[in-house]
Every structure is written in C-alpha cells, then in structure tokens.
Amino acid sequence: MNVFSVLSKHVDWAGQRYSVAAANVANVDSPGYRAKEISDFEMEMNATAMRLMRTSSAHMSVDGHTGSQSYDVTEQSTIDETHSGNNVIVENEMRTIGEAARAISGDTALYKIFHRMTIAAAKG
16 A cells, blocks of 8 residues: 555544544434444554445446445443433543544645655656
C-alpha cells in the first residue's frame, strides 16, 4: 500500500468515528439509546486486505458497496446507565470527537508533506 492510500483510509475512518461519536452525543437524552463505537483502525486495516471495494461508479458492485469504506459499528460496553436505559457518557464522546479531529488534522498535514516530497522528486 502506498502512503496516500493509507492516509486516505485513515481520514475516512476518523471521519466515520467522528460521526458515530456525534450521533451518540445527539442522542444523549434519548430513552433506551445505546452508545455505539467504531472498531479500531488497525483491526480494520487487517480486515480490508481481502475486501473488494468499488472505487468508481463505473465498477460493478459486488456487495452493494458504493465507494467509501464502511467500518464495523458496535454497541459500547459501559457500566454507567441512566434510568431511561441510555448509556451515553458525554465526556467520553467529546474525547473521541477531539481524537478524531486531531487524527484528521494530522493525516492532512502528513498528506501535504508527502505530496510536496513527490512533487520535489518529480521536478528533480
């Protein structure tokens, strides 16, 4: 795998992690809502080695997948639960959102560095 591909997948993963955490925060007052989490990126990279992906609308779809990677979203296991059955811990979700935002920012900076290096190498 090249660096650009891995960075792109990591940005996609971090964005989806951000979305899952934001959905948890949005449902903090929903009775019976169970907090969700996304699987670790390392596990996802190990699992994607044999997956087929549709990267263009012209490609034939094998499993109905439309382009961006879809990651496993599971219920969080926490011991804190309200009387309404909700188990969202806002502090944890805000930490996750911050981590995802930092990951996207870091990946973008790395992408820029490798892009500049590629351009410099091409120019000679």
